Amino acid sequence: MILARVIAPVVASEKHGFFEGRKLLLVKELLPGGGLGPRTLVALDGVNSGVGDQVLVAKNGGAVDDVVGLKDCPANVVIVAHVDQVRFAAD
Amino acid sequence: MILARVIAPVVASEKHGFFEGRKLLLVKELLPGGGLGPRTLVALDGVNSGVGDQVLVAKNGGAVDDVVGLKDCPANVVIVAHVDQVRFAAD
Amino acid sequence: MILARVIAPVVASEKHGFFEGRKLLLVKELLPGGGLGPRTLVALDGVNSGVGDQVLVAKNGGAVDDVVGLKDCPANVVIVAHVDQVRFAAD
Amino acid sequence: MILARVIAPVVASEKHGFFEGRKLLLVKELLPGGGLGPRTLVALDGVNSGVGDQVLVAKNGGAVDDVVGLKDCPANVVIVAHVDQVRFAAD
Amino acid sequence: MILARVIAPVVASEKHGFFEGRKLLLVKELLPGGGLGPRTLVALDGVNSGVGDQVLVAKNGGAVDDVVGLKDCPANVVIVAHVDQVRFAAD
Numbered sequence: 001m002i003l004a005r006v007i008a009p010v011v012a013s014e015k016h017g018f019f020e021g022r023k024l025l026l027v028k029e030l031l032p033g034g035g036l037g038p039r040t041l042v043a044l045d046g047v048n049s050g051v052g053d054q055v056l057v058a059k060n061g062g063a064v065d066d067v068v069g070l071k072d073c074p075a076n077v078v079i080v081a082h083v084d085q086v087r088f089a090a091d
Numbered sequence: 092m093i094l095a096r097v098i099a100p101v102v103a104s105e106k107h108g109f110f111e112g113r114k115l116l117l118v119k120e121l122l123p124g125g126g127l128g129p130r131t132l133v134a135l136d137g138v139n140s141g142v143g144d145q146v147l148v149a150k151n152g153g154a155v156d157d158v159v160g161l162k163d164c165p166a167n168v169v170i171v172a173h174v175d176q177v178r179f180a181a182d
Numbered sequence: 183m184i185l186a187r188v189i190a191p192v193v194a195s196e197k198h199g200f201f202e203g204r205k206l207l208l209v210k211e212l213l214p215g216g217g218l219g220p221r222t223l224v225a226l227d228g229v230n231s232g233v234g235d236q237v238l239v240a241k242n243g244g245a246v247d248d249v250v251g252l253k254d255c256p257a258n259v260v261i262v263a264h265v266d267q268v269r270f271a272a273d
Numbered sequence: 274m275i276l277a278r279v280i281a282p283v284v285a286s287e288k289h290g291f292f293e294g295r296k297l298l299l300v301k302e303l304l305p306g307g308g309l310g311p312r313t314l315v316a317l318d319g320v321n322s323g324v325g326d327q328v329l330v331a332k333n334g335g336a337v338d339d340v341v342g343l344k345d346c347p348a349n350v351v352i353v354a355h356v357d358q359v360r361f362a363a364d
Numbered sequence: 365m366i367l368a369r370v371i372a373p374v375v376a377s378e379k380h381g382f383f384e385g386r387k388l389l390l391v392k393e394l395l396p397g398g399g400l401g402p403r404t405l406v407a408l409d410g411v412n413s414g415v416g417d418q419v420l421v422a423k424n425g426g427a428v429d430d431v432v433g434l435k436d437c438p439a440n441v442v443i444v445a446h447v448d449q450v451r452f453a454a455d
Contacts (some may be wrong), residue, residue, distance in 0.1 A: 001224040001259050003192070003208070008177045009125065010094070012147060014138050015172030016158055026094070026123065026177055032189065032208065032222055037141070040123055042092040042147055046256075047196050056194060056224055057205070061153040062243040063256040067198055074154040076139075076173050077092050080256050081197030086190045086208055098305065103329060105320050106354030107340055115329070117276070117305065117359055126302070131305055133316050133329055135275040153337040165319075165340050166355050167333040169335045183406040183441050185374070185390070214371065214404055215391065228438075229378050238376060238388070238406055242440040244425040249380055249438050262438050263379030268372045268390055280396065281450045284419060288445030289431055297420070299367070299396065299450055313396055314418055315365040316442070318424050320453050335425040347410075347431050347444050349424040 002039075003030040003083060006053045010042050016076050025049060025079065027057055032086070043077040044068070056081040093130075094174060097144045101133050109165050116140060116146040116170065118119040118148055123177070135159070147172040184221075185212040185265060188235045192224050200256050207231060207261065209239055214268070225259040226250070238263040276303040276356060277311075279326045283315050291347050297320060298352065300330055305359070316350040317341070328339040366403075367420070367447060370417045370449040374406055382438050389413060389443065391421055394432040408432070420445040 001003045004027035011018060023045035029037035043057050046067040058064075058080050067080060095118035103110060114136035120128035133140050137158040149155075149171050155164045158171060186209035205227035211219035225237060225239050228249040240246075240262050246255045249262060277300035285292060295310040298320035302310035315328060316330050325364045330355045331337075376383060381394035387409035393401035405420050406428075411432040422444050428437045431444060 001206075001257060002222070003224055004144060009145070010174055011178060012172035013175050015147070018157070020171055024092075024172075028123070029222075032210070038095070040120075041240075042094055046198060051241050056192070056197070058256055058258050059164040059241045060258040061151045062254045063258055064151075066200070066254045070201040072153045072157045074149055074157040074169070076151040076154055077093060078148050078256070081194035081201055082208075083192055085193040087193060099327070101356055102358040102360060104357050106320060109321055109339070110354055115274075116352075119305070123288035131275070131302075132274055152333045156335075163335045163339045165336040165351070166274060167331050167336055176303070183390075184404070184437060200414055211404075214392070228380060238374070238379070240438055240440050242425045242438045243440040244429075245440055248382070248436045260438070263376035263383055263388075265374055266377050267375040269375060283420070283447055284449040284451060285445035286448050288420070289410060291430070292445055297445075299366075301396070313366070313393075315367055334424040336428075345426045347422055347427040347429045347442070348365060349422050349427055 001056055001058045003057050004028060005030050005058045006049050006051050006055060016074050020059060030054060041077050043079045044075050046078045046080050048078050048084060054083040055079045056083050092147055094150045095146050095148045096121050096127060097140050097142050099124060099174060105166050118141060121145060126176050132168050135166045137169045139170050140170050144172040146170045147174050183238055183242045186210060186239045187212050187231050188237060190233050196203060198256050207263050212236060224260050225261045226257050228260045228262050229264060231261050236265040237261045238265050274329055274331045275352050277301060277330045278303050279322050279328060280310060280322050289347050300349050303327060314350050316352050317348045319351045320355060322352050327356040328352045329356050365422045368392060368419050368421045369394050369400060370413050370415050370419060380438050394418060403442050407443045408439050410442045410444050411446060413443050416446045419443045420447050431436055
């Protein structure tokens with residue numbers, strides 16, 4: 001799993017039936033210092049996220065199946081939590 | 092999943108029987124700014140895509156199985172949607 | 183699996199039910215020389231780890247399922263051991 | 274899946290029983306321009322390939338299982354096709 | 365799968381029960397020219413390897429399950445062969 005920030009919704013017209021009515025979000029990896037890394041993914045929304053949110057992203061098919069409640073989903077990246085805070089020790 | 096652009100069809104003569112009659116497409120990762128990243132993959136076509144299309148690519152065997160409707164396919168990358176638009180907030 | 187160091191707890195308010203009451207930790211890859219690499223992950227805690235610990239991190243859904251004792255967990259990174267020592271040969 | 278070129282056979286004496294009598298090939302990622310990228314993998318031969326061949330490589334355990342016709346093979350990279358041509362549009 | 369060299373044993377005190385009595389080895393990716401790449405992994409020993417050995421490393425949970433003979437092992441990297449030789453064509 002990685003920390004990421006939601007940067008934009010993704011609009012898809014023609015798509016596999018599974019994606020009908022499901023929200024897709026473009027996310028960028030969030031670096032420990034608070035900046036954005038180069039890694040960009042498209043994630044299924046699992047916890048009602050919006051642009052700007054800090055989120056926890058799981059990257060495996062089983063996670064998507066579990067969040068969606070269906071077997072063998074044709075997606076492999078999903079947002080599983082909103083991250084409020086990463087508590088760094090004073091250093 | 093990643094955003095990608097279809098850049099070329101891939102023609103394979105000798106191949107595992109699964110690939111007979113199936114379209115394979117070379118795709119390159121699409122960066123948020125619209126450029127192409129260095130990452131290049133060969134994807135099974137799942138939504139009738141062609142060269143130049145902006146697509147959503149899933150990378151896991153389960154996604155391929157689901158799109159194709161068969162179990163344990165010998166492929167692990169598949170195009171699952173056409174992406175019309177990524178709506179960036181004005182910033 | 184990779185060697186990593188725990189660098190911070192991750193606090194998530196809204197989250198998939200699976201994560202209720204489970205500890206999430208931000209870890210950074212540990213390089214052979216003892217420094218930290220750029221790779222940062224969020225891992226489920228499997229062996230009661232805390233900030234500063236050197237740990238062994240497994241990255242696959244099956245590992246999480248096994249550690250947690252549930253099927254199809256929506257997480258794919260888990261800490262499976264504390265690493266006391268990496269014994270390099272004198273060179 | 275990725276495009277790759279076969280660069281050398283890999284000879285292993287002591288090995289897990291599954292690999293007895295199976296050909297292993299070192300492959301390097303093939304870039305769209307025809308050069309070789311830095312990524313190097315060892316793949317199980319699935320379509321009778323030899324040094325110099327342009328091939329399509331699948332990276333997941335299910336693909337290996339399917340090509341070999343056995344369940345839960347201890348290999349996760351397999352050559353699934355010979356690639357004759359990648360048809361780039363004139364540009 | 366990748367070619368790698370075993371560089372050190374990994375000693376873990378507190379660990380998931382699966383790892384009791386199992387040998388863990390730090391391995392670094394072996395480049396075609398014979399040097400070591402930056403990629404470092406911790407692998408379960410599957411063929412009785414030691415420091416300095418050239419090995420073939422599989423990265424997927426199924427491979428570990430098969431080598432160990434158990435289902436759903438909490439490990440996802442395993443050494444499956446000793447590599448004696450990579451036969452490069454004269455070039």
